[in-house]
Amino acid sequence: MLRIHFTAEDLGRIRLATGPDPAWEALLSLHVLGARDVDLDVHAWRTRVRSSLDVASRPLLRLAPPRGYSPDFLTPAEGTTDPDAAAEAIASTSPVRLRTDMTALAEQQQMPSWADALASGRPAARRGLGTALRRYHRQALSPYWPQIAATVDAELSARARSFLTGGTEQLLNSLHPAVRWRAPILHVTYPRDQDVHLDGRGLRLVPSYFCRGAPITLRDPSLSPVLVYPASRGIDSLRPGGxxxxxxxxxxxxxxxxxxxxxxxxxxxxxxxxxxxxxxxxxxxxxxxxxxxxxxxxxxxxxxxxxxxxxxxxxxxxxxxEGRAAASPVGAESAPTRGTGR
The missing domain is CATH 1.10.10.10 (Winged helix-like DNA-binding domain superfamily/Winged helix DNA-binding domain)
Structure with missing residues (x-):
């Protein structure tokens, strides 16, 4: 069980993401790639990507195993909606953070030969990590990003309505079936026992297309608190182009x-x-x-x-x-006004 402890200040500092977080979508999609069993709506995507994954991106699979710990540095706590900015932030991770997280990863699995260079923060290894992330996003995520964004945006809209109609309590209770708000603690069904004390820092809520199981958070409690949870609105099979x-x-x-x-x-x-x-x-x-x-x-x-x-x-x-309601009886204008189309 994950227990997130709120103070009165934290209730006023809950923040919704402004769109899909490319770092979290990359990490969680890597979990999907490495998993044995996946949901039907990502099965075709997984088959396509696994069969053609860029050789420069394959080391990422070793950094993001489908079960257990994945390094916190792969998902910068500040968050961004820009894939290049996310890759740059990850590649700029401090040597201390790299060493700490890579040591934790090595405790659960045997590491490849290149891992020590990354754990030591060597510039070439960090540049290689940034390159791998950019190539992975271009190949595995970018062709599907409009659909991922539409799914996440629909979820954010639903959560905004929850807050406007029922306040913080309804917002937190509506996140996911695995999440229950029992003031002043948010209880989340979780694979390990963990307590996070917000201590006035607030909480960033990030819905994710590729979050397929329980909500997830960072392991290091000193980092800016975040809760990533499955988007439940507009989910459909990924198709190139979106x-x-x-x-x-x-x-x-x-x-x-x-x-x-x-x-x-x-x-x-x-x-x-x-x-x-x-x-x-x-x-x-x-x-x-x-x-x-x-x-x-x-x-x-x-x-x-x-x-x-x-x-x-x-x-x-x-x-x-997403193309699932093209036959819906919606009104159409007879003649477009001045402007540009898409």
């Missing part, structure tokens, strides 16, 4: 500008009308009109945050972008 990029089909169904509005809302978490207007080069009034139609069709929700209206994708909207 359905978010199916612009032609969306254009025919919704009209060019309205389809572009939906995609913009999917790609811009909590998008405002002015943000939509700026990205699509349309007037704010036009952006508001398209958002209203999408909301009436159940494809987006509009939330008031202070004095601003922000738009988020609904599970139905995520399904449409």
């Amino acid at each position: 359905a978010v990029r199916k612009a032609d089909a969306l254009d025919r169904l919704l009209g060019r500008t309205r389809a572009a509005t939906l995609v913009t809302i999917a790609e811009t978490q909590y998008a405002t009308g002015s943000e939509i207007a700026r990205r699509l080069s349309i007037s704010p009034a036009s952006a508001s009109e398209h958002a209203s139609v999408l909301r009436e069709a159940g494809l987006i929700d509009s939330l008031r945050v202070r004095n601003t209206i922000r738009h988020v994708l609904t599970p139905l909207g995520a399904d449409l972008l």
Whole structure:
């Protein structure tokens, strides 16, 4: 059991990720690659990637075994949505952290010959790690990133609604069946017994497409606290290219500008009308009109945050972008207004 201990300050310092975290998706997808049994919706992805994995990326499988400990340095606690920035942060890990984490990994498995160079923080080894991560993301994750992002964004939208309607208690209790909030402790079903005392640092919540079992956290309690949990909205089998990029089909169904509005809302978490207007080069009034139609069709929700209206994708909207609800009876515009499409 994992027990996360909150103070009153921590309840006000809960933060939701702004999108999929490339470092966590890389680590957890490596777990999927190394596992014997996987969920059906990632089976085809696993087969494709395992059969063609870049030789430079294969050492990552030894760093991220499917069971047991994976080094904390592979998932920087600060988090980022930029894959290159994530790879750079990991490659810049301090020698002390590298030595600590690699020693812990060596306690559970035999390490390859190159591991000592990485544990020692040698520049060439760290550059090689960064290269491996970038190549892995380009090959194994980037072709599927729009679908991964749509799944995570739909989950974030659901959690935002949970908070707005039921506050912190409903947010924490709705994360996952393995998570239970019993104030002031968050109880998580976990493969090992662990206590994390937040002590005013707050908690970052990160939904993940590739998190397939119980929620997961960092082992070192001194690092910035994070809880990664399975995204449960819009899950579907991964397909190269991702359905978010199916612009032609969306254009025919919704009209060019309205389809572009939906995609913009999917790609811009909590998008405002002015943000939509700026990205699509349309007037704010036009952006508001398209958002209203999408909301009436159940494809987006509009939330008031202070004095601003922000738009988020609904599970139905995520399904449409993933190609699973193309026949849904949604309204289509007769003629697109001025602007660009996707």
